[in-house]
Amino acid sequence: xxxxxxxxxxxxxxxxxxxxxxxxxxxxxxxxTGDGLLVRLRPAGGALxxxxxxxxxxxxxxxxxxxLEITARGNLQIRxxxxxxxxxxxxxxxxxxxxxxxxxxxxxxxxxGVDADEIADAADMEAGLRSKLGDLLSSPHLAxxxxxxxxxxxxxSLSALIADIRIAAQPAGQWLVSIAGDDAGATPLALGGAxxxxxxxxxxxxxxxxxxxxxRARDIDAAILRAHYPQIDSIRSTRPAPRKSSFVGVTRLGxxxxxxxxxxKFGQARATDLLSFLTSAxxxxxxxxxxxxxxxxxxxxxTETAMPxxxxxAIDHGxxxxxxxxxxxxxxxxxxxxxxxxxxxTRALASQLIDQVPDLFDGSLKLHLSxxxxxxxxxxxxxxxxxxxxxxxxxxxxxAADRPAARIAGERIDFAIERLARxxxxxxxxxxxxxxxxxxxxxxxxxxALQQE
Numbered sequence: 001x002x003x004x005x006x007x008x009x010x011x012x013x014x015x016x017x018x019x020x021x022x023x024x025x026x027x028x029x030x031x032x033t034g035d036g037l038l039v040r041l042r043p044a045g046g047a048l049x050x051x052x053x054x055x056x057x058x059x060x061x062x063x064x065x066x067x068l069e070i071t072a073r074g075n076l077q078i079r080x081x082x083x084x085x086x087x088x089x090x091x092x093x094x095x096x097x098x099x100x101x102x103x104x105x106x107x108x109x110x111x112x113g114v115d116a117d118e119i120a121d122a123a124d125m126e127a128g129l130r131s132k133l134g135d136l137l138s139s140p141h142l143a144x145x146x147x148x149x150x151x152x153x154x155x156x157s158l159s160a161l162i163a164d165i166r167i168a169a170q171p172a173g174q175w176l177v178s179i180a181g182d183d184a185g186a187t188p189l190a191l192g193g194a195x196x197x198x199x200x201x202x203x204x205x206x207x208x209x210x211x212x213x214x215x216r217a218r219d220i221d222a223a224i225l226r227a228h229y230p231q232i233d234s235i236r237s238t239r240p241a242p243r244k245s246s247f248v249g250v251t252r253l254g255x256x257x258x259x260x261x262x263x264x265k266f267g268q269a270r271a272t273d274l275l276s277f278l279t280s281a282x283x284x285x286x287x288x289x290x291x292x293x294x295x296x297x298x299x300x301x302x303t304e305t306a307m308p309x310x311x312x313x314a315i316d317h318g319x320x321x322x323x324x325x326x327x328x329x330x331x332x333x334x335x336x337x338x339x340x341x342x343x344x345x346t347r348a349l350a351s352q353l354i355d356q357v358p359d360l361f362d363g364s365l366k367l368h369l370s371x372x373x374x375x376x377x378x379x380x381x382x383x384x385x386x387x388x389x390x391x392x393x394x395x396x397x398x399x400a401a402d403r404p405a406a407r408i409a410g411e412r413i414d415f416a417i418e419r420l421a422r423x424x425x426x427x428x429x430x431x432x433x434x435x436x437x438x439x440x441x442x443x444x445x446x447x448x449a450l451q452q453e
């Protein structure tokens with residue numbers, strides 16, 4: 001494996017001319033956003049030493065605007081870069097020893113090699129894939145956002161993440177290869193040992209490459225898949241379900257060790273807050289950070305006695321250490337003040353909604369607060385509130401770029417929040433979730449509520 005940072009040093013100036021929104025903004029091809037260039041990277045294994053994470057945060061403050069993000073898929077993003085600062089950032093990442101594998105990013109169980117209850121080590125499977133299929137994984141003919149996921153099982157899993165290619169450990173040393181979905185909805189293709197799984201994935205990558213960079217796994221014809229994978233109609237997963245649905249908080253692992261799951265509120269943190277927290281964690285014995293899906297990370301190496309103090313430190317710096325907080329249901333972009341494209345302060349609106357419409361956050365709803373119609377922070381949501389030059393657009397079960405069901409002027413946002421609270425309180429049926437209520441009422445119901453005087 002090679003560092004992508006090293007490639008930037010050779011190129012001196014990154015080429016951003018061909019970077020399209022929706023592609024992966026890696027170090028070699030940063031994406032232009034409203035607050036400058038954005039780079040996304042996934043360190044090998046999703047793992048960083050405390051020292052490496054500290055160096056990364058410091059570099060983000062020196063070369064960007066000091067804002068770091070962890071995405072819903074557990075990738076790191078650094079914001080506010082300029083054309084001339086990407087190269088120096090890459091050089092510092094390279095000097096820190098952080099390895100960013102080339103080719104398709106491979107996501108894996110965040111506690112691989114740490115969780116004693118995992119069925120198999122996802123890192124071993126990744127090494128096999130990169131060793132045997134390296135040329136295929138680096139092909140420019142693969143879709144830019146092609147996703148490969150390796151789930152080793154254990155205390156936590158990646159069952160809720162959608163991927164083009166899923167590789168899930170099964171009992172007795174087997175691996176299940178499936179495509180196009182989450183754990184419940186993906187189509188199983190092959191079941192066998194590690195070598196058989198790698199071969200099946202190699203065949204699949206060749207199919208994708210032959211069809212070009214616009215093709216995702218879901219686009220391959222079912223008849224072609226059945227011809228290549230004769231097991232397709234008879235395979236069933238046999239592994240046990242994960243014991244925990246949220247990584248946030250303190251978890252005791254099967255070997256007696258404890259880990260702390262920390263979530264960045266709305267997936268975003270300032271470098272100064274991260275640096276201060278990392279100093280506290282390191283002084284308490286932490287040795288490693290593992291990036292986790294759903295916008296956070298695990299702190300590895302803490303003792304149980306150190307947990308209360310480090311949890312308090314996390315809270316003091318604006319992070320979450322309690323599972324299922326209302327903020328977990330909100331995907332918010334950088335917002336006004338951090339992004340020139342945003343028309344409103346997304347974090348301020350998030351806090352206002354949590355305070356004034358608590359019934360909305362019953363665990364069912366996915367709310368997207370987008371400062372503009374680009375929708376950087378999320379895809380489809382139960383409810384999206386999108387900033388415009390005239391005010392706000394409200395979208396039910398859709399994307400930020402969709403036509404709003406209702407529009408309100410900027411000065412009427414307090415009125416709209418009050419009407420939204422009344423809608424949920426008055427119209428939700430007994431036992432009905434807020435998400436199901438909004439879905440039942442639909443765009444017309446929301447529009448009627450927001451237009452009432």
